[in-house]
Every structure is written in structure tokens, then in C-alpha cells.
Amino acid sequence: MTNASDFETANVHISPFAEAGKLVALFGARGVGKTTLAVAYAERQSHHLRATWWVRAESEESMKSDIVSLGLQLGWVPAREDEEAALSKVLERLCVEGNDILLIYDSATTSGSIRPFLPRTGAAKILVTSNSHAWRSVGQPYEIKAWAAQTGCEYLIGRTGYFGQSDEALNLSERLGGLPLALEQAGAFCERLEISFSEYLFRFDASPITLLDDERHAPFDYRNRLTVAKTFAMAIGEVAKMHPAAEPLIVYAALMAPDPIPIFYFSEGSYCLQPLGEMLEGNGLEEAIASLRSFALIDREQIVDERNPDVRIEAVRLHRLVRDVAMNRWSERELVSVRAALRAAMGYMLKQFDPREFENWPIYRALLSHADICATVDEHSTQIGEALTADILYKLATYRYLALAAYSPAIRDIDRTLELYRHQLGPDHFLSTGPLSALASIFHSQGKLHDARLAFERVLAIAEKNPGIADLIHTKTLNGLGLVLLDQGELTKARSTLELALSRSQLYEGHPRDPTCSILNNLGLVLKEQGHYEEALPVFEKAVALNREINASGHPDFAKNINNLALVFEEVDRLDEARELFEEALAINLKFFGADHPDTAMSLTNLAGLQGSLGNHVEAQALHQQALDIRKRLLNPEHPYIGLSLKGLGLALLEQGKLEEAGEMLDRAIFLRDKIDPNHPAIASTLTNLAGVRMGQGKYEEARTLLERAFTVRKRALGSDHPSTKRSAEALTIFDDD
Numbered sequence: 096m097t098n099a100s101d102f103e104t105a106n107v108h109i110s111p112f113a114e115a116g117k118l119v120a121l122f123g124a125r126g127v128g129k130t131t132l133a134v135a136y137a138e139r140q141s142h143h144l145r146a147t148w149w150v151r152a153e154s155e156e157s158m159k160s161d162i163v164s165l166g167l168q169l170g171w172v173p174a175r176e177d178e179e180a181a182l183s184k185v186l187e188r189l190c191v192e193g194n195d196i197l198l199i200y201d202s203a204t205t206s207g208s209i210r211p212f213l214p215r216t217g218a219a220k221i222l223v224t225s226n227s228h229a230w231r232s233v234g235q236p237y238e239i240k241a242w243a244a245q246t247g248c249e250y251l252i253g254r255t256g257y258f259g260q261s262d263e264a265l266n267l268s269e270r271l272g273g274l275p276l277a278l279e280q281a282g283a284f285c286e287r288l289e290i291s292f293s294e295y296l297f298r299f300d301a302s303p304i305t306l307l308d309d310e311r312h313a314p315f316d317y318r319n320r321l322t323v324a325k326t327f328a329m330a331i332g333e334v335a336k337m338h339p340a341a342e343p344l345i346v347y348a349a350l351m352a353p354d355p356i357p358i359f360y361f362s363e364g365s366y367c368l369q370p371l372g373e374m375l376e377g378n379g380l381e382e383a384i385a386s387l388r389s390f391a392l393i394d395r396e397q398i399v400d401e402r403n404p405d406v407r408i409e410a411v412r413l414h415r416l417v418r419d420v421a422m423n424r425w426s427e428r429e430l431v432s433v434r435a436a437l438r439a440a441m442g443y444m445l446k447q448f449d450p451r452e453f454e455n456w457p458i459y460r461a462l463l464s465h466a467d468i469c470a471t472v473d474e475h476s477t478q479i480g481e482a483l484t485a486d487i488l489y490k491l492a493t494y495r496y497l498a499l500a501a502y503s504p505a506i507r508d509i510d511r512t513l514e515l516y517r518h519q520l521g522p523d524h525f526l527s528t529g530p531l532s533a534l535a536s537i538f539h540s541q542g543k544l545h546d547a548r549l550a551f552e553r554v555l556a557i558a559e560k561n562p563g564i565a566d567l568i569h570t571k572t573l574n575g576l577g578l579v580l581l582d583q584g585e586l587t588k589a590r591s592t593l594e595l596a597l598s599r600s601q602l603y604e605g606h607p608r609d610p611t612c613s614i615l616n617n618l619g620l621v622l623k624e625q626g627h628y629e630e631a632l633p634v635f636e637k638a639v640a641l642n643r644e645i646n647a648s649g650h651p652d653f654a655k656n657i658n659n660l661a662l663v664f665e666e667v668d669r670l671d672e673a674r675e676l677f678e679e680a681l682a683i684n685l686k687f688f689g690a691d692h693p694d695t696a697m698s699l700t701n702l703a704g705l706q707g708s709l710g711n712h713v714e715a716q717a718l719h720q721q722a723l724d725i726r727k728r729l730l731n732p733e734h735p736y737i738g739l740s741l742k743g744l745g746l747a748l749l750e751q752g753k754l755e756e757a758g759e760m761l762d763r764a765i766f767l768r769d770k771i772d773p774n775h776p777a778i779a780s781t782l783t784n785l786a787g788v789r790m791g792q793g794k795y796e797e798a799r800t801l802l803e804r805a806f807t808v809r810k811r812a813l814g815s816d817h818p819s820t821k822r823s824a825e826a827l828t829i830f831d832d833d
Contacts, residue, residue: 118213118234120203120223124391124414125326126276129224129239133199136222144220145195150212152203152223158212162186165198186214193219200224205389206233226330226391241273241414250275251292254282263292270296272415277323283312303419327420330390340374340383342424345392347371347433348413349421352464355398355410358384360462363447364440371436384411392417400457402687408461434469435480441469442483450494451608453651453687459494466491470508478519485515489530496537500692500729509534525561528554528568535575540693542734542771544583551576570599571610578617582735584775584812586625593618612641616656619663624776626817628666635660651694654683658701665705674709677702696725696736703743707750716747735777738767742781749784754791761785776812779805779819783826795830802826 151157166185247268308324365372400406492508535550573596580589615638622631661676703718723740745760
């Protein structure tokens with residue numbers, strides 16, 4: 096099938112394996128090449144050995160027969176000796192005269208099964224091949240893993256001579272999971288029929304078992320041309336004899352995503368996974384997993400959470416080809432029933448873990464790909480199944496939006512949720528208000544303010560048709576709508592909307608998701624934008640105090656509160672306090688969201704602005720650039736926050752005297768804002784900064800025009816008494832002598 100060099104580079108270095116008097120066990124999945132590697136080692140060591148002897152370790156009978164045959168070959172026992180007596184003599188002689196003898200126990204089932212057939216002492220070298228991982232009680236185990244995708248790619252090309260198909264070979268290697276036996280069968284098939292790797296992959300995806308079980312392309316030297324399909328099917332059949340839950344468990348797992356599956360999914364969801372669930376009671380799950388591991392049909396591993404390395408979730412993983420073979424063992428009718436059970440278990444699981452609670456995010460990270468599989472609706476789905484699917488999709492959308500800022504997948508999930516609700520409940524059912532509110536929030540995060548406003552208004556319209564829950568829906572919806580109005584520059588309307596929401600927030604007293612903190616936070620933002628800093632300050636401080644009572648100080652909601660409080664501190668020249676809070680908020684966001692998230696970008700922008708206020712313009716430029724890079728990756732090119740980063744960069748460059756670069760950045764920021772809303776008050780500061788560039792370039796008329804526009808925008812949007820309007824009026828006085 097392969098040669099020694101293939102396995103030495105693809106698996107482990109083979110020369111130091113077996114030392115005198117020590118047992119080394121090569122373990123791994125079927126078809127991964129353990130026996131071939133043992134052959135390669137024996138060939139390489141042959142000039143140092145007096146004898147190499149293979150012992151078929153599948154059964155006691157074959158081990159007895161092969162060890163006695165060694166004694167006959169070496170003249171240690173007579174031909175007619177009783178087998179038991181002969182066995183004892185050979186093992187004793189190996190203890191004394193085993194120097195330079197290599198014993199290879201091939202396909203051993205467990206360490207206990209071969210222990211009676213091992214020399215108790217002595218210098219014989221012993222190499223074992225096995226599917227089981229448990230060998231530390233008798234020797235040193237080495238796991239032989241499937242090849243890396245690139246290694247499998249190189250093997251396929253070398254096997255077939257298709258040197259111009261490296262990309263196709265890599266894709267095929269990945270699909271076959273790097274299993275040498277499967278790669279050999281694929282290479283033989285392509286060579287015999289002279290078809291491309293892409294064509295093979297197309298046929299394989301259409302009917303994997305047909306190709307995996309084609310004996311014509313199985314290697315001659317692998318157990319009488321045993322195919323991949325038969326190899327795994329035999330293993331599943333054997334493990335089914337060891338534990339009744341083993342085969343059902345691997346079939347259920349095969350219908351999940353090809354990623355590690357958290358073990359808690361099977362234990363916590365066992366009630367829904369009938370009839371498998373009954374078999375998993377007590378220690379049934381652990382015993383079934385142990386049985387499957389002993390036949391190398393699954394791996395056990397830990398999922399280390401990407402945000403918190405201290406969170407480790409025990410999981411099992413199936414090789415891709417084991418999944419194909421396992422699914423083929425049951426009828427389509429049986430698989431339909433299994434899929435329904437998996438969906439029910441996932442729905443039950445996610446119901447226990449609210450995606451709005453940050454401590455539950457590791458659970459969602461571990462289950463995400465599997466939940467996507469469970470949320471698939473097909474022609475067999477019942478009304479209950481559709482309801483479960485809708486609930487799963489809604490929770491996934493919430494997680495994707497909040498934790499990952501994955502807006503497009505979240506919108507896809509919500510659209511599917513709303514479609515299912517419309518099909519089951521009609522267009523105006525109150526259950527649709529949750530997904531619609533989430534959709535409005537996502538539109539808001541994408542900068543699609545008009546769409547967000549329409550969605551929130553749609554929620555309010557539905558709430559009016561459902562008076563029993565209208566008050567609770569109204570309060571949260573008014574809060575979200577108020578924030579949208581703020582970003583649209585409608586400050587007076589935003590303030591009245593948020594004050595109405597705050598007046599109704601007592602309805603949530605004692606509720607675990609009391610929106611009071613969020614409403615106060617948003618109201619404080621409106622007051623700040625209106626220039627009422629003295630009013631905004633106690634509102635933000637109250638929000639922070641309430642948040643401290645509800646959440647730990649390291650909570651992302653707390654980061655939003657202290658971030659906004661810091662903005663007011665900055666406006667009233669409490670810069671040291673502002674910097675401390677900005678840095679704390681950035682640390683929290685990095686911990687929860689990582690570097691690629693809009694909240695992290697906003698923290699960087701705010702910290703950059705403060706650095707500019709402190710005169711640290713080089714540092715401010717670097718932070719603004721970092722925020723811009725994040726936003727370009729995550730947001731659409733016309734998002735207002737892209738313009739915010741461009742404006743910040745322009746100001747930092749202006750302060751460094753880099754007028755050409757600053758002008759370019761500010762021009763781009765104004766262009767973006769003009770496309771969104773040319774009369775939004777946010778454009779005024781950018782116009783003012785660009786006026787500074789034009790003044791430095793000696794273009795005074797351009798500067799004057801820009802300052803006049805900034806004044807007009809601010810006066811219309813903010814009123815004559817707003818501090819920003821007064822600053823714009825003061826800036827224009829430099830032209831009074833003209």
C-alpha cells in the first residue's frame with residue numbers, strides 16, 4: 096500500500112520504537128497504517144535481528160499457534176509437544192534467549208488479551224499494533240494518526256502521477272480524512288479508470304459507500320483486500336457485542352457535524368434521545384464511549400474554549416469515513432427518527448442556556464455546528480419539529496449576533512425563524528416579536544438605520560394586537576428604537592422615546608432581564624449628544640451602579656456603561672478618569688469578544704480619541720487604524736463606523752501636520768456620511784476638521800465653506816445653545832475681518 100518512508104514522515108520516527116525488554120504499542124484507527132509501519136520498522140531493523148516473528152493477536156488460538164511455531168522454527172520445542180507445554184517453554188526461552196528477536200503482536204484487541212502470551216522478562220523486542228489506546232499498563236503507546244491533508248495530497252499525486260492536480264488532490268485528501276487505506280483505494284480507482292481527482296470526489300460525495308466498499312481497488316497486502324467500508328463495518332459489528340449503546344451512539348453521532356461533539360450533549364439530552372437515552376443511563380455513556388475507543392471508532396478529546404482557556408469541554412470525534420459507514424448501517428426511516436431525536440435534544444439543551452448570558456457562550460461555541468445540523472427542516476419534519484427548529488434558529492441567531500458579530504448568518508437564521516412562525520402561527524403572533532427585535536438590533540449594528548427603525552415599529556404594531564404582553568414588549572422595543580433615533584440624529588424624539596421606556600421599566604422590577612440599565616445608558620448618550628453633560632453624568636453613574644449590582648465588573652454590559660461614562664468625563668476634561676475607564680472597557684471587550692468585534696473596535700476608537708486629547712497623536716493614529724481594520728473586516732463599506740474611524744485617522748494626521756493624508760481621510764469620511772445622511776450632526780465635526788486641513792493648506796475659502804456648513808448642520812440638528820453649535824459659531828469669527 097505504501098512504503099516505509101511514507102510512514103516515517105507521515106506518522107512518527109520509527110527507529111527508536113522497540114528497545115530490548117520493552118513493549119511498544121502502535122495504536123490508531125483501522126486503515127491508518129499501523130501494520131505497514133510495523134513492517135517498515137522490521138525491514139529497517141532486519142540486519143540487527145536474529146529473527147522477526149509475527150503473532151496474530153486477534154485471538155488466543157492464533158497467538159498460541161504462532162508463538163509455538165516460533166519455538167519450532169528456533170528448535171526450542173519438539174514438533175509433537177503439547178501446545179500448552181510448548182507455549183510455556185517458548186515464553187521461558189524468550190525470557191532467557193530473546194536477544195535480537197523482534198515479536199510483532201499484530202491487531203491485538205486489549206493489553207489484557209495478550210498479557211498471558213508475553214515473555215515476563217528478558218531482552219526480546221516487542222511491537223504491538225492495536226486499535227485500542229489503553230497500553231500504558233504494559234508498555235509505551237504511540238498513536239498513529241491519519242495523515243495531514245498535504246501528506247495525503249502528495250501521496251495521491253505520487254500514487255497516480257497526476258502532477259497537475261494538486262488542488263484537487265488536496266480536496267480529496269481532506270474529504271477522506273487522510274486515511275491511508277482510503278487514499279490508496281481512491282488512487283487505485285483513479286488510475287484504473289483514468290479519471291481526475293475531482294471526478295472521484297464528485298462520485299464519492301454522491302455514493303461514498305459504493306466507492307469505500309469496492310474490493311477491486313483495495314490493496315493486495317491489506318487483510319485479503321479488506322475495504323475501508325468492510326473494515327469499519329466489522330469494527331462496528333464487534334463493538335456492538337461489547338455494549339448495547341455503542342452502535343446506536345455512533346450512528347447518532349454520525350448524523351451530527353464532523354466536529355468534536357460535547358459529551359454533555361448526550362448526557363444532558365438523553366431524555367430526548369430515545370431509545371438510545373435509556374441505554375446511556377448510569378455509566379452507560381462512559382462505557383459505550385470506552386467500547387468505541389477500544390476499536391478506534393471514535394477519539395476522545397477536549398474542546399478548549401477560544402475565549403477562556405480555563406474552560407475545557409470533554410468531547411468525542413468521529414473520523415469522516417466512520418461517519419459514512421455508520422450512517423449506512425441503518426435505514427432511512429430509522430435515520431429520520433434519529434434526526435428528530437437529535438433536534439429535540441438540541442432544542443432542550445439550548446433552552447437551558449440563554450445566549451444573551453455571556454457565561455453560556457462556551458456552550459454555544461461548542462455546539463454551534465451541531466445545532467446548525469439539527470436546525471435543518473426537511474419533508475419529514477412535523478409541526479413540533481418545526482417549532483423546535485424555530486427555537487434553535489432564534490437562539491443561534493442571538494448568539495451569532497451578540498458573540499460573533501456574524502450578522503449575515505444571524506439574519507439568515509432569523510429569516511428562517513420568522514418563516515416558520517408565519518407558517519405555524521400567522522404573521523402577527525407575539526412570538527415573532529422576539530426575532531423581529533433581534534433583526535432590528537442587527538440592522539442597527541450594520542448601520543442600516545432605516546431598516547432597523549421599520550423593524551422596531553413592526554414590533555410595536557404587533558404588540559398592540561397582543562395586549563396581554565404589550566407592556567413588556569413596548570418597553571424593550573422603545574429602548575431599541577430610541578437608540579436608532581439617536582443614531583439618525585433625531586435627538587429630541589430619541590430622548591422622549593427613551594424617557595417613556597424608562598417610565599415603563601418598573602414593569603420589569605425583579606425580572607432577570609430588566610432593561611433599566613440599558614435604557615439609562617442610551618438616555619445618557621442622548622443627553623451627551625444634546626450637550627447636557629451635567630445631566631448625562633448622573634444618568635451614566637446610576638447605570639454603572641445598577642450594573643454593578645446585577646453583573647460582575649468584568650461583564651460586557653458593564654464595559655458599555657463605563658465606556659459611555661468615560662465619554663462624558665472626556666467632555667468635561669476629567670481625562671485621567673476617562674482613560675482608566677476606556678482601558679478597562681477595552682480589556683473586557685478583548686476578553687469576551689476578541690480582537691475582531693465591533694465592540695472592541697469602538698473601545699479602540701474611544702481610547703484613540705482620548706490619546707488625541709492628551710496630545711499623543713501617533714498613538715491615536717495607531718489605535719484608529721486598528722479600529723478601522725477591524726471594521727473593514729466586519730462591516731459593510733458604507734457603515735457609519737467606517738466613517739468614524741476615517742475621521743479619527745484624519746484628525747490624528749492633521750495634528751501631526753500631515754495635511755495631504757489627513758485631507759484624504761476626512762474627504763472619504765464626509766463622502767460616506769453624505770451618502771447616509773448629509774444633515775446628520777455627526778458630519779459637523781468632520782467638516783470642522785477638514786476645514787483645519789484647508790486652513791493649513793492656505794485654502795481659506797474652502798475652509799470657510801466647510802465651517803459654515805458645520806454651523807448650519809449643528810444649528811438645525813442641535814439648536815443654537817448646544818456647545819458644539821457655539822463652537823462652530825466661534826470658529827467662523829476668524830473670518831469676520833474679511
